[in-house]
Amino acid sequence: xxxxxxxxxxxxxxxxxxxxxxxxxxxxxxxxxxxxxxxxxxxxxxxxxxxxxxxxxxxxxxxxxxxxxxxxxxxxxxxxxxxxxxxxxxxxxxxxxxxxxxxxxxxxxxxxxxxxxxxxxxxxxxxxxxxxxxxxxxxxxxxxxxxxxxxxxxxxxxxxxxxxxxxxxxxxxxxxxxxxxxxxxxxxxxxxxxxxxxxxxxx
Numbered sequence: 371x372x373x374x375x376x377x378x379x380x381x382x383x384x385x386x387x388x389x390x391x392x393x394x395x396x397x398x399x400x401x402x403x404x405x406x407x408x409x410x411x412x413x414x415x416x417x418x419x420x421x422x423x424x425x426x427x428x429x430x431x432x433x434x435x436x437x438x439x440x441x442x443x444x445x446x447x448x449x450x451x452x453x454x455x456x457x458x459x460x461x462x463x464x465x466x467x468x469x470x471x472x473x474x475x476x477x478x479x480x481x482x483x484x485x486x487x488x489x490x491x492x493x494x495x496x497x498x499x500x501x502x503x504x505x506x507x508x509x510x511x512x513x514x515x516x517x518x519x520x521x522x523x524x525x526x527x528x529x530x531x532x533x534x535x536x537x538x539x540x541x542x543x544x545x546x547x548x549x550x551x552x553x554x555x556x557x558x559x560x561x562x563x564x565x566x567x568x569x570x571x572x573x
Contacts, residue, residue: 371399371401371426372386375433377443377444378436378439378440378443382432391510392510398428398507398559399426399428399565399566400558401426401565401566401571402568404423406422408421409422424447427557429511429555429556429559430511444456467553470548471546471547472546472553473543474543474545474546474557474561475542475572476560476570476571478568478571479525479528479537480542480561480562480569481538481564481570482496482500482503483563484498488536488537488538490524491521491540497519500519500544503562504519504561507556513551516549516552517548519545519546521544522542524540524542526540528540542561544561
C-alpha cells in the first residue's frame with residue numbers, strides 16, 4: 371500500500387505512515403490479501419493460481435485518487451517475496467445504499483484487540499471493541515457513528531504473521547444501523563484494525 375502511494379505522492383505516503391490522517395492515528399486505507407480463483411486448498415499453505423485480484427481502497431477522495439493513479443501506472447505488484455503481474459485495473463463502484471439497517475460480510479479476517487489480546491467473535495468485549503473502532507472511523511470522517519452492531523455469523527479463527535508479529539481474527543457477517551455515507555466509506559476502508567495490512571475488507 372505505502373509503496374503504491376509513494377510512487378505517486380511520497381509526502382502523502384510518509385504522512386499517513388508516520389502520523390495518520392489529519393490529527394487521527396487511524397489511516398483511512400483498506401486492501402485485501404491477493405484473492406486467487408481456482409487455487410487448490412491445502413491445510414496450512416496459502417496457494418495461488420494464475421487468476422487473482424487484489425482490492426485497494428480509501429474513503430477519502432484525495433487518497434483514493436492517488437491509489438487509482440498509482441495502480442494505473444503499475445505492471446507489477448511485489449507482495450512479500452511474490453511478484454504479481456498486473457493485467458488490468460477496474461474501478462469498483464458500489465451500488466446505491468440507503469440509511470438504516472445494513473448487513474456487511476468480510477472477505478478477510480477482522481482484527482480486534484482488547485486488553486492487549488486479540489478478540490474473536492463470541493469473546494467478551496468483541497462487539498464493544500469493534501463498535502469503538504467503527505465510532506472512531508466515523509469521527510475521522512465526520513460522519514454519524516453506527517449503532518446496534520450485532521455479529522450474525524463468524525468464520526473459523528485464522529492466524530497470520532505480518533512482519534514477524536501475529537494477527538488473529540475471523541471473517542464475520544454483521545448487522546448495524548448506519549448512515550449510507552458511512553456504509554460506503556466502510557466498503558472502501560474495512561472493519562476492525564490493520565485494514566492497511568489486508569484485514570477486514572468488506573465483500
